Amino acid sequence: MGLFKMTKTVLRNLAGGPATRCYPAVPARTSPLTRGHVAFDPATCRSCGICSRRCPCEAIRLDKEAKVWEIDRMRCIACGDCVEGCPFESLTMEQEYFPPVTEHVVEHYTITYVKPEKPAKKPAEESA
Amino acid sequence: MSKRIVVPFGPQHPVLPEPIHLDLVLEDELVVDVVPSIGYIHRGLEQLVLKREFTEYVYVAERICGICSFMHALCYSQGIEHIMNIEVPDRAKYLRTIWSECSRLHSHLLWLGLFADGMGFENLFMRSWQLRESVLDVLEDTTGGRVIQGTCKVGGVRRDIGQEKLDEMHRTLDTFEENCRDLGDVFLNDGSVKYRLQGLSVIPRDDAYALGAAGPTARASGVAMDHRETGYAAYGDLGFKPVVETAGDCYARCAVRVRELYSSIDIIRRAIEGMPEGPIDVKVKGTPDGEYFSRVEQPRGEVVHYLRGNGTKHLARARIRTPTLANIPILVKMLPGIQLADVPVVVLSIDPCISCTER
Numbered sequence: 001m002g003l004f005k006m007t008k009t010v011l012r013n014l015a016g017g018p019a020t021r022c023y024p025a026v027p028a029r030t031s032p033l034t035r036g037h038v039a040f041d042p043a044t045c046r047s048c049g050i051c052s053r054r055c056p057c058e059a060i061r062l063d064k065e066a067k068v069w070e071i072d073r074m075r076c077i078a079c080g081d082c083v084e085g086c087p088f089e090s091l092t093m094e095q096e097y098f099p100p101v102t103e104h105v106v107e108h109y110t111i112t113y114v115k116p117e118k119p120a121k122k123p124a125e126e127s128a
Numbered sequence: 129m130s131k132r133i134v135v136p137f138g139p140q141h142p143v144l145p146e147p148i149h150l151d152l153v154l155e156d157e158l159v160v161d162v163v164p165s166i167g168y169i170h171r172g173l174e175q176l177v178l179k180r181e182f183t184e185y186v187y188v189a190e191r192i193c194g195i196c197s198f199m200h201a202l203c204y205s206q207g208i209e210h211i212m213n214i215e216v217p218d219r220a221k222y223l224r225t226i227w228s229e230c231s232r233l234h235s236h237l238l239w240l241g242l243f244a245d246g247m248g249f250e251n252l253f254m255r256s257w258q259l260r261e262s263v264l265d266v267l268e269d270t271t272g273g274r275v276i277q278g279t280c281k282v283g284g285v286r287r288d289i290g291q292e293k294l295d296e297m298h299r300t301l302d303t304f305e306e307n308c309r310d311l312g313d314v315f316l317n318d319g320s321v322k323y324r325l326q327g328l329s330v331i332p333r334d335d336a337y338a339l340g341a342a343g344p345t346a347r348a349s350g351v352a353m354d355h356r357e358t359g360y361a362a363y364g365d366l367g368f369k370p371v372v373e374t375a376g377d378c379y380a381r382c383a384v385r386v387r388e389l390y391s392s393i394d395i396i397r398r399a400i401e402g403m404p405e406g407p408i409d410v411k412v413k414g415t416p417d418g419e420y421f422s423r424v425e426q427p428r429g430e431v432v433h434y435l436r437g438n439g440t441k442h443l444a445r446a447r448i449r450t451p452t453l454a455n456i457p458i459l460v461k462m463l464p465g466i467q468l469a470d471v472p473v474v475v476l477s478i479d480p481c482i483s484c485t486e487r
Contacts, residue, residue, distance in 0.1 A: 005313070009255075019258045029265065033272035033287070056184035079187050079278050084286070093272075 030095040035078045037098040038091055040069060042109045045090040051082035073098055073105040130156050135468065139168050143246045143472035146482035150475070154468060162463045164456055170486045177443040182208055182416055183282050185443070189433070192448065193484040194275050195238065196426040198231045200433075200448075200484075201280035206360060207422030207435040208282045212414060218362070218404040220284035225362040225399050227267070227277060228424075229392040234263040235427035236385045236392075239479050240315060243382060246476045247324050252314055259307055266297060284409025298400045305393045312386040325379035329462040329474045332376055339461060342454040343429020344384040345478050349376035355425035366398045378477045385479075415441050426451055428479045450484040 021029075030036070047067065052060040059075035060082060062068075083091045133154050139147030147168040153161035176188050189204040190197045202224055209216060241256030264274045270289050271277040279286045289297075315321055331341070336349035346353050347370060354370035356363045371387045373380035416437030423432050429451025438444040455478040462474050 002318070005310075009310075019254075019261070029268075031269040031272070033270070034268060035272040035278065054184075056180060056187045077187065077191070077276075080272070080286075081184075081187075 028097075032095070034095040035080050036094050036096045037073070037078060038071060038076060038080075038083060039094045040071065040107075040109050041090045041092070042069065042111045043113060044088050045069060045111045045113055046088055046115075047111060047113075048087065050085045050087065051091060054081045054085045056081065067111040069109045069111055071107050073101075073107065132160065137471060137475075141472070143242075143476060144480070145242065146480065148475075148480055148482050150463075150471075152463070152468065152471065157468050159463050159466055159468060159471065162460050164460060166456070166482060166486055168486070169483055173487045174446045174448060177446040179442070181441045182437065182443050183412065185446075186281055187278065190276055190278065190280070192487055193450075193481055195235045195481060196231060196428065196431070196484070197275060198227050198277045198280060199424050199426045199431065201277075202228060202361070203422050203424035203431055203433045204435070204446075205280050205282050206424065207420045207433050208416055208437075210420045210422065211416040211418045211435065211437055212282075212412070214283055214410060214412065216284050217407045217410060219288070219406045220408045221362040222399050222403050223285050223289060223408065224280060225366065226289070226396055227271065227279065228361065229396045229399070230263055230267055231277075232392045232427045233389060233396075234260050234267070236389050237263065239385060239427070239476075240311070240382070243473070243476050244315075246472045247321070249321065252311075255311055255314075259304075259311060262300075262304060266300075269293065270297075281409065283412040284407070286409070288408050294400050294403060298397065301393055301397055301400075305390065308389050308393065312389060315382055315386050321382075322379060324473070325382060326375075326377060328378040328470055329466055329477070330375070330377045331458060331462060333374070335461060336376065336458060339457045340454050341429075341458045342451040343426070343479075344381055344388065345429065345455050345458060347371060348373045348380035348384045350374040353430075355423050355430045358423075360424065362399060362402075363395075365402065366395055368395065378473060381477045415439055416443065428452060428481055428484075429454060431484075448487055450481070450487075452478070452481045452485040455480070456485075 047062060047064045049062050049064065052062045056079060057075045057077055059072045061070040080093050083093045135152045135154055137150040137152050138144050139149045149165045151163040152159050173188055173192055177185055180188055186201050186204055190201040192200045237256050237260035241253045241260065244252035244256060267277060268274045270293060271279045271287060331349045333350040336346050336351050341349065341351065350372060352370050352372045356368050357370060371384050371391055373384050417439040419434070419436040421432055421434050423430055431451060432449040434447040435443055436445040459475065459478050463471060466474060
């Protein structure tokens with residue numbers, strides 16, 4: 001009985017191929033929900049600062065005056081709280097994990113969002 | 129009487145994934161006394177409640193342990209919800225149950241692999257971890273994280289599982305259970321495993337109870353103590369009976385975990401079948417004011433989060449008692465009287481999680 005089971009396992013392992021993959025030649029398995037790293041779109045950010053307030057590890061800093069948005073990749077835990085909280089969809093969660101690095105990485109972005117000018121009110125037509 | 133010598137075991141040892149130090153007092157090859165010492169990876173996570181808002185601390189609580197991460201978040205969230213009288217929607221409770229049981233599955237499969245490795249059964253180690261990978265894939269597909277799920281929050285859960293994914297999980301459970309039973313069969317019926325484990329460091333029921341053992345270690349000695357019986361999350365609706373063995377040896381501790389795999393699969397199946405419709409979270413208003421002992425059954429036993437709020441957005445105190453801390457006194461009781469070569473297997477049999485213990 002035991003020998004029969006062992007033969008079954010051996011045959012299954014032989015036919016099944018390797019359980020691992022040749023990473024990095026074959027990319028790692030991800031799913032659409034995988035929390036890899038946070039990506040920022042400077043063109044839509046309106047400097048509300050919700051992301052930096054929600055961040056549980058103070059990885060995001062925002063300088064409203066200088067219009068600079070910073071993320072400390074070493075502090076970020078990719079929880080996705082900032083992405084959920086962003087009302088303007090400037091933040092997205094990408095599937096790729098941030099690659100390992102040897103030096104401290106702080107990414108700076110200059111916010112390029114320009115507030116659209118309000119259409120000028122039509123001058124009140126002077127009644128004759 | 130031969131001369132006594134002291135052999136240090138750990139904190140770096142091939143069989144230990146995490147650092148615990150044991151001073152083994154030996155007479156020839158026989159262990160006569162043990163002095164444990166911990167404190168190598170204290171990170172001060174309890175202190176962080178003073179600096180993080182109570183809703184943010186879920187992420188910290190989740191990082192106390194890499195294996196039972198979801199259950200730490202669940203325990204913390206349940207504590208805060210109780211203090212603030214928040215009623216969590218039923219669907220969130222069912223989802224929490226599914227993820228808790230997935231965590232238990234992958235934790236037990238990890239432990240079975242490490243245990244097999246500890247007793248020198250390399251092939252079984254690889255097969256266990258191969259099976260564990262399919263659980264991690266499900267966790268990644270449903271939560272976005274393989275190990276740190278990040279889906280539990282105060283007031284519910286952050287993500288829903290779509291009906292399509294639930295159906296797929298339900299379909300794959302049968303194949304998974306078959307594979308688990310194949311694997312469990314080796315652990316429970318293989319001659320060499322039995323020869324290695326049966327009768328090794330027997331803990332009688334009274335000793336297990338008196339020394340406050342927790343989780344599978346206690347249940348292997350016949351103490352039918354499982355916090356899931358109290359019916360937190362959706363366990364009350366799903367019906368649950370603890371897995372109990374009576375022998376109290378290493379084989380019984382292994383058998384409890386193998387049979388808990390089957391019981392977890394059964395709970396997930398019933399949770400998917402009975403999944404209610406509705407919202408997955410409620411809005412949290414106000415701040416916690418009061419205190420509560422929140423308890424959850426982790427793969428290693430019962431975890432206790434003591435939380436005290438003072439009406440501000442920062443908690444005043446958090447204190448966490450983890451199951452491994454409760455199992456260290458019983459480990460000290462287990463080791464005297466066995467051979468030095470059996471020490472790694474016996475130490476692993478309590479499933480030590482030192483990161484949890486020291487926080």
